[in-house]
Amino acid sequence: MSVFTGGAGLAFIDGSAGSQLLTAGSGIATIWGGAGDTVVGGSGQILIGFGAGPEFFSDTGTAGGNASVYAFSQSAGDRILLNGLESTNSVLASATTSNGNTAIAFADGSKLTLLGISHIDSSFFA
Numbered sequence: 246m247s248v249f250t251g252g253a254g255l256a257f258i259d260g261s262a263g264s265q266l267l268t269a270g271s272g273i274a275t276i277w278g279g280a281g282d283t284v285v286g287g288s289g290q291i292l293i294g295f296g297a298g299p300e301f302f303s304d305t306g307t308a309g310g311n312a313s314v315y316a317f318s319q320s321a322g323d324r325i326l327l328n329g330l331e332s333t334n335s336v337l338a339s340a341t342t343s344n345g346n347t348a349i350a351f352a353d354g355s356k357l358t359l360l361g362i363s364h365i366d367s368s369f370f371a
Contacts, residue, residue, distance in 0.1 A: 251276075251287060260284070261296055268305075269312070283326070286310040286355060295323055301371065302357060304328050310355035317359045324371035325349075325357065333370045340365055 249258045251270035260267040263279030269287035276284055276291060280298025284291075285305050291312040293302065299322025302314060306328045317323050327333065331352035339350040347365050348358040359365065 251289070253289075263296070263298065269310070284312075286312045286357070288355075297321070299323055301326050304351045304353070304355055304357070306330050306351075306353050308353045308355060311358075312356070313358040313360055315360045317362055319362075319365075319369050323369075325369055326371050327351075328353075333367050336370075337365065337367065 247265045250268040251258060251274040252272055253270055254272045256272055256274040258267050258276045260282045261277050261279040264281035266283050267276050268285040269291040271288045273290045276293045278284055278300045279296045283301040283303055284293050285303045288307045288309045293312060293314045295316045301324050303326040336349050341348050342363050345363050346358050346360050347362045348356055350356050
């Protein structure tokens with residue numbers, strides 16, 4: 246598995262080849278994913294585009310991150326991985342929907358917005 250990590254500045258990470266570990270840093274990152282990728286949030290601002298096939302978003306437990314995911318597809322197997330600091334129920338309880346997008350908060354204060362997703366439930370989590 247290939248591993249790519251963003252830094253403190255602007256970063257573009259192309260993970261469209263799939264089956265890669267893509268970690269955002271503390272800066273502003275744009276990440277394109279591929280089938281089998283795991284995208285790990287950082288403490289910065291992240292725009293993530295998921296591709297075809299199952300992909301995963303994982304919270305690192307690093308406070309302050311704000312990630313937005315485009316093309317998240319629960320039916321294609323995309324899932325959110327929790328870091329063990331919170332339960333699925335507590336994250337679901339934080340969910341808010343606005344303009345067809347659902348935002349959730351993690352125990353560390355970081356946030357994830359699923360663009361174009363107006364409802365989530367426990368099946369969105371692995």
